[in-house]
Amino acid sequence: MASASLSTPLCDLLGVRYPVIQAPMAGGWTTPELVSAVVNAGGFGCLAGSGVPPDRLREEIRAVKERTDRPFGVNFLLAPPGPGSQDVAAVQRFLDRFRERFGLPRGETDLRISPPPLEEQLEVLFEERVPVLSLALGDPGELVQRAHDEDMLVVSMVATVEDAVRDAQGGVDAVVAQGAEAGGHRSTVELGPDGAAPLVGTLALIPQVVDAVGVPVVAAGGISDGRGLVAALALGAAGIQMGTRFLLARESGAHPAYRRRLLEATEVDTVVTRVFTGRPARGLRNRFVEDYLDAGSEPLAWPLQRAAAGDIYAAAQAANDGDHSPLLAGQGLRMLREEGRGAAEIVDQVVAEAEAVLTRLGVESSGAPSA
Ligand SMILES: Cc1cc2nc3c(=O)[nH]c(=O)nc-3n(C[C@H](O)[C@H](O)[C@H](O)COP(=O)(O)O)c2cc1C
Structure with a gap:
C-alpha cells in the first residue's frame, strides 16, 4: 500500500495508485504487454501511436484491454514537417556509407512521405474508448476539446514554461514537463534558427512550470528510481514519467543490442542531435551518431531524415546491431542496473525506494515531517 505522501492529484485524475507513468516510446518499444504490466502494477502506461497504422493501433489497444481493465493512454507526436534541409540526394549519398555494411542498395532520392493518419488514428x-490522449511535440489545439467530448483526458508534454501555459490555457488535464535530461525528442514545436531546441534541466524546469499552471505537472527526464520520484514531488510535481528505465523491462520491445548498450552506458554517453529523425532527440552516441557528427553533415528536415535512413535502421535492428539505428535514451543511465526485470517489479521498486527516502527524510505518511 502506498503511503499517503505518494498519493497525489495525478493519481486521482488518472485513477491510479502510484504517480508513476511509463512514457510512450515510438519505435515498437512500448508493447501492449509493457503497458498492461505497468497499469496492473498500479502505475499508468501509455502506448506510442506515432507511426502506427490505424488497424495495428486498434490491435495494440485491444491487446492492452485484454490484459487489464484499468486506464491507459495512447500518444501522438504532433510536430509539423521541417525546418531544415530538403536536399535528399545529398543526404542519401552520405548515408550510403552505412548501407554498404548491410548490403543495402543506394538510398532512394524520391522519398514520398504521406502525412500521419491522425484523423483515422483518433477515430480508433x-x-x-481509450481513457487518455497523450500528446507531444506540438500544440494540442482543438484536439483537447475533441478528446474531452469523447470523455477522454488529455496530457501534453512540454519543455518550456511558455508551452506549459499555452497547453494549460488550452484545457489539457495535466502537463508532462520534460527536462533536458530526457531520452527521445525534445518536446517543443519551435526550434531555433540552427534547428536547436531549448534544453532546460528537470530540476530547474519543474518548479517553474508548477508555479505557472494550475493543472498537475508530471516530471520527466533522467528520473530512474525512487529518489527521483521524491525529488519530483518535492519540486511540486504530482508524479513522474519514466522512459529509459522501462526500456529494460522484460516486456519492452527493445532489442538485445539496445538493452546491452543501455546497461553499458554512463551519464556522459548521450547527445541531443537531429541526425536520427531531423528533430532534436537525445540518444546514445553510437557509431552512426559519431560518424555523422565527425563529418559535420547536415541531416534532412523532420520527418524526411527518419524516412531517408529507415532502411539502415531496420537492417541494423534485424542484425541486432547497436551501432546504426537510433538508441534513444535519457541521462539517468548508471541507475539502470537490472536486466530482464518485469515492469511491475520496476514500479514496485520505485515506489518502495520512494517510501524509504520519505522515511529517511522524516516525512510521515500524512506528508507531515515527523517529530
Ligand atoms: C526510446 C524513447 C522513445 C520515446 N518516444 C516518445 C514518444 O513516442 N512520445 C512521447 O511523448 N515521448 C517519447 N519519449 C520521451 C518520453 O516521453 C520522456 O520524455 C522521456 O523518456 C523521459 O526521460 P527518461 O528517458 O530519462 O526517463 C521517448 C523516449 C525514449 C527514451
Missing part, C-alpha cells in the same frame, strides 16, 4: 481511440 474514440471507438475503443
Whole structure:
C-alpha cells in the first residue's frame, strides 16, 4: 500500500495508485504487454501511436484491454514537417556509407512521405474508448476539446514554461514537463534558427512550470528510481514519467543490442542531435551518431531524415546491431542496473525506494515531517 505522501492529484485524475507513468516510446518499444504490466502494477502506461497504422493501433489497444481493465493512454507526436534541409540526394549519398555494411542498395532520392493518419488514428481511440490522449511535440489545439467530448483526458508534454501555459490555457488535464535530461525528442514545436531546441534541466524546469499552471505537472527526464520520484514531488510535481528505465523491462520491445548498450552506458554517453529523425532527440552516441557528427553533415528536415535512413535502421535492428539505428535514451543511465526485470517489479521498486527516502527524510505518511 502506498503511503499517503505518494498519493497525489495525478493519481486521482488518472485513477491510479502510484504517480508513476511509463512514457510512450515510438519505435515498437512500448508493447501492449509493457503497458498492461505497468497499469496492473498500479502505475499508468501509455502506448506510442506515432507511426502506427490505424488497424495495428486498434490491435495494440485491444491487446492492452485484454490484459487489464484499468486506464491507459495512447500518444501522438504532433510536430509539423521541417525546418531544415530538403536536399535528399545529398543526404542519401552520405548515408550510403552505412548501407554498404548491410548490403543495402543506394538510398532512394524520391522519398514520398504521406502525412500521419491522425484523423483515422483518433477515430480508433474514440471507438475503443481509450481513457487518455497523450500528446507531444506540438500544440494540442482543438484536439483537447475533441478528446474531452469523447470523455477522454488529455496530457501534453512540454519543455518550456511558455508551452506549459499555452497547453494549460488550452484545457489539457495535466502537463508532462520534460527536462533536458530526457531520452527521445525534445518536446517543443519551435526550434531555433540552427534547428536547436531549448534544453532546460528537470530540476530547474519543474518548479517553474508548477508555479505557472494550475493543472498537475508530471516530471520527466533522467528520473530512474525512487529518489527521483521524491525529488519530483518535492519540486511540486504530482508524479513522474519514466522512459529509459522501462526500456529494460522484460516486456519492452527493445532489442538485445539496445538493452546491452543501455546497461553499458554512463551519464556522459548521450547527445541531443537531429541526425536520427531531423528533430532534436537525445540518444546514445553510437557509431552512426559519431560518424555523422565527425563529418559535420547536415541531416534532412523532420520527418524526411527518419524516412531517408529507415532502411539502415531496420537492417541494423534485424542484425541486432547497436551501432546504426537510433538508441534513444535519457541521462539517468548508471541507475539502470537490472536486466530482464518485469515492469511491475520496476514500479514496485520505485515506489518502495520512494517510501524509504520519505522515511529517511522524516516525512510521515500524512506528508507531515515527523517529530
Ligand atoms: C526510446 C524513447 C522513445 C520515446 N518516444 C516518445 C514518444 O513516442 N512520445 C512521447 O511523448 N515521448 C517519447 N519519449 C520521451 C518520453 O516521453 C520522456 O520524455 C522521456 O523518456 C523521459 O526521460 P527518461 O528517458 O530519462 O526517463 C521517448 C523516449 C525514449 C527514451
